[in-house]
Amino acid sequence: xxxxxxxxxxxxxxxxxxxxxxxxxxxxxxxxxxxxxxxxxxxxxxxxxxxxxxxxxxxxxxxxxxxxxxxxxxxxxxxxxxxxxxxxxxxxxxxxxxxxxxxxxxxx
Amino acid sequence: xxxxxxxxxxxxxxxxxxxxxxxxxxxxxxxxxxxxxxxxxxxxxxxxxxxxxxxxxxxxxxxxxxxxxxxxxxxxxxxxxxxxxxxxxxxxxxxxxxxxxxxxxxxxxxxxxxxxxxx
Numbered sequence: 001x002x003x004x005x006x007x008x009x010x011x012x013x014x015x016x017x018x019x020x021x022x023x024x025x026x027x028x029x030x031x032x033x034x035x036x037x038x039x040x041x042x043x044x045x046x047x048x049x050x051x052x053x054x055x056x057x058x059x060x061x062x063x064x065x066x067x068x069x070x071x072x073x074x075x076x077x078x079x080x081x082x083x084x085x086x087x088x089x090x091x092x093x094x095x096x097x098x099x100x101x102x103x104x105x106x107x108x
Numbered sequence: 109x110x111x112x113x114x115x116x117x118x119x120x121x122x123x124x125x126x127x128x129x130x131x132x133x134x135x136x137x138x139x140x141x142x143x144x145x146x147x148x149x150x151x152x153x154x155x156x157x158x159x160x161x162x163x164x165x166x167x168x169x170x171x172x173x174x175x176x177x178x179x180x181x182x183x184x185x186x187x188x189x190x191x192x193x194x195x196x197x198x199x200x201x202x203x204x205x206x207x208x209x210x211x212x213x214x215x216x217x218x219x220x221x222x223x224x225x226x227x
Contacts, residue, residue, distance in 0.1 A: 001170075027220050035213040037153075044203055045145075045153065045215035056215060095167045097125055097143070097155040 006100035012108040017048055019076040021103045022087035026068045033093035035060050036065055036074045039102075040085045048087075049074065079105070110134040110208045112218035119224045125192040128221045130204035132185045141207045143214065144178060144189045146200040156189065156202075194225045 003026040011019055023034070031052035037045035047056045049065035052072055062077040076083055084107050089100040109151035115129040132140065143158025157178055166178050177190045191198060202221045205214035 010173070033212065039216075044220055045205075046217075047213055047215045050211050050213045050215075054211075070139075079133075090153075090155075096169050098156075099145075099153040099155065102152045 001096055002029060002091050002094060002098050004091060004100035006087075006089060008103060009101070009105045010106060012106050013079055014108045015081055019079055019083075019105055021070040021074040021076075021087055021105075023067075023074070025070045025072070025091065025098050028073050029091050029093040031068050031072070033091050034067070034072050035043055035090050035092075037088045037090065038083075038085050039088065040082075045088065047091055076105075098107050110140075110216055111214060112204050112206065114202075114204060114218040114221045117222040117224070119226065120194050121225055122195055122225055124188060124194050124225075126188040126194060126198075126223050127188055127200045128204075128223065130187045130189075130218050132187065132206075134146065135206075135208065137180055137182055137185045137187065142180075143189050144206050145203045145205055145214075147220075149204070150195070150199045151200075154200075191223075194223075196225050199223065199225045200221075 005024045033053045036049040038048050039045045045098045048059050048063055053065040064075045066073050084105055086102045086104045088102045111133045113131045118126050120126050121178040144156040146154050146156055159166045168176050175192050180187045206216050207217050
């Protein structure tokens with residue numbers, strides 16, 4: 001099973017600041033099989049980035065995904081009020097599909 | 109436009125079973141990679157399993173093997189997940205999720221069904 005480890009667990013930032021979220025895989029995976037979701041409390045997850053760096057439809061350009069091999073990053077260039085949420089990475093390189101434990105981006 | 113409509117909340121006693129439904133509209137169910145993900149209160153996302161149309165096979169999370177079954181009724185375009193021998197640790201929101209764009213990830217999610225296991 002591919003384990004995804006996200007860090008940090010919590011990021012406390014102010015609106016307008018930038019955020020960098022990390023997702024590390026326990027073994028190398030093709031970047032085509034790594035994505036990021038955003039989840040606002042009480043709502044279903046929303047696909048943000050797929051294939052490591054492709055923004056899903058309607059996702060603002062301030063969200064950027066990057067990485068390869070075992071290390072992947074989600075960057076939010078300037079936090080907007082609606083960006084304070086929990087972010088998960090997920091791989092479908094192999095079964096079982098797995099999610100990272102999540103990074104909560106909270107208002108400082 | 110694809111839509112996923114899930115069944116309502118359930119309350120079950122320990123040892124019982126639960127069956128959650130996900131009705132699909134706007135797409136042919138058998139062509140959709142439909143998966144189930146659950147989320148315990150205050151916890152992260154956990155993949156339960158799903159159908160892989162390329163392999164024509166349903167895959168399950170190992171920790172749920174033997175207790176989980178995913179089925180479809182194509183006549184009413186509805187997918188189901190059934191979980192047996194429930195314990196309090198199964199209390200969670202169950203989501204159905206699909207890849208409608210063929211990108212390999214879940215771009216559409218149901219709104220979730222809360223399953224509460226309590227004596």
